[in-house]
Amino acid sequence: MGVGTSVLAIDAGNSKTDVAVVAADGRIVGTARGGGFQPPRVGVETAVDTLEEAVARALAEAGADSVGHVSACLANADLPVEERELAEALRRRAWGPSVDVRNDTFAILRAGLREDAEPRGVAVVCGAGINCVGMLPDGRTARFPAIGRISGDWGGGGGLAEEALWFAARAEDGRGEPTALRETLPAHFGLESMYALIEALHLGRVSPVRRHELTPVLFATAAAGDAVARAVVDRMAEEVVAMATVALERLDLLDEEAPVLLGGSVLAARHPQLDDGVRVLLAERAPKAVPRVVVARPVLGAALLGLDHVAAAGEVYARVRGHYEDGARGE
Structure with missing residues (x-):
């Protein structure tokens, strides 16, 4: 070659x-x-x-x-x-x-942009973490540091799992409101209580790398109607749309039709509540945005x-x- x-x-x-x-x-x-x-x-x-x-x-x-x-x-x-x-x-x-x-968020953005001559648009990626970038044909970009809570980030698969654990732990000991997450999270690992799951995670009997398995459990619990789980999913939709809207505004794309590409394992799974929530909020805050899953x-x-x-x-x-x-x- x-x-x-x-x-x-x-x-x-x-x-x-x-x-x-x-x-x-x-x-x-x-x-x-x-x-x-x-x-x-x-x-x-x-x-x-x-x-x-x-x-x-x-x-x-x-x-x-x-x-x-x-x-x-x-x-x-x-x-x-x-x-x-x-x-x-x-x-x-x-x-x-x-x-x-x-x-790597730029890869999702560029993969989803169908205009090969003049790539323009915004992408939000929600995988292990969350990030957002935008680009214009003249080379201008919009981006976020996206290095965790110190840069104002919330969510992503890892963040959702941590949030689910937090609510479930507080439901277990009475500090928080009741939620089915108290049962569904430990049950995923064959454990009988949140206390048992907390102990297993702390002592390494359940590997920390397996925490990502709790994100689908959160979505399933939300789909079953649990109010706490549904509120967490709704917040994820809010975060996705907040990032997308800010990026569109920075690139002066709010007032014209522009693609908003949704990628990463959490968004690509198209969980109905999250997917619908993102699209409804985008329609309210950026009516000309055109959401697409990559x-x-x-x-x-x-x-x-x-x-x-x-x-x-x-x-x-x-x-x-x-x-x-x-x-x-x-x-």
């Missing part, structure tokens, strides 16, 4: 990494999946080593040593200074002469951002989209 305008697309999340090598004509000639990307926990160079293992397999499949441009959308690249640091680390690996690093793999977004950089032809975009979308689009 000639280097030319070929693109190495990387979508690296906390739990897994997807890599694709896109030839100049839009064919996907190499792919690989690797482990999670967590520089805050293991350090930048060690985290990039994880990328390198997957990149090496994708390049080998493509029969190439390098590409024309590297487009990397990375989890934990939350601040511009982190993007710069990570971009420099990727440049040292010499995968291509030009490197562009963005937060179902394509985020590595598509990283690839499209790379094609934007190399000014690819329309048929190249179409071929890449066809490879990943297979006609599946969220509405």
